[in-house]
Amino acid sequence: MQDVLEQLKAGIRRFQTTVYPEQAEMFRRAVAQPQEPHTLFIACADSRIDPEMITQSTPGEMFVLRNIGNLIPAYGEMMGGVSAVVEYAVSLLKVKHVVVCGHADCGAMKGLLNPDSVTTMPAVENWLKNATAARSIAEALGAKNEEPGILMRRVTEQNVLLQIQHLRTHPSVAAAIARKELTISAWVYEIGTGEVRICEDGIEFVPVV
Structure with missing residues (x-):
């Protein structure tokens, strides 16, 4: 060590x-x-993800929140660090945009699809409940006997969209959006290729070219 x-x-x-x-x-x-970041970037804690590198941002431009699975509990559920960061970034720092960024080969999404793999980690198991609906949607949209990789890609995308729904329940976020002071986008980063797909309409993830 x-x-x-x-x-x-x-x-x-x-x-x-x-x-x-x-x-x-x-x-x-x-x-x-004083810091004046323009973006709150919510990403997974995965060691292969580097928000500043992906966006080529410099110190002071982004306020970054990282946790397992880039999850955002709905307001009032699991109140703690995530809620505090969101509130601080939106209410005090006045960020103009929030990115929720998922990624390929996410261990949290693997655990979501295979619940037995996290039963020995009760804290992780409980945390992943914030993404349960994403698994249900991904499975409902799928076809029988499809490739596991397709389901993994879909649940990753649906999880990001679900977390944005949760994010909108936070009073500071809802108020800033109502005042037209804040926008939100959903991202998925492909580690192996460098591709970033962004969803702005809540439906389709489009590669940045």
């Missing part, structure tokens, strides 16, 4: 000697004024 810490330290040194000097002025500006 010490090797892992040394690897992290080596990364810090590279940042301090190579990355930071080239962008020092940007970092100085970032700390000299």
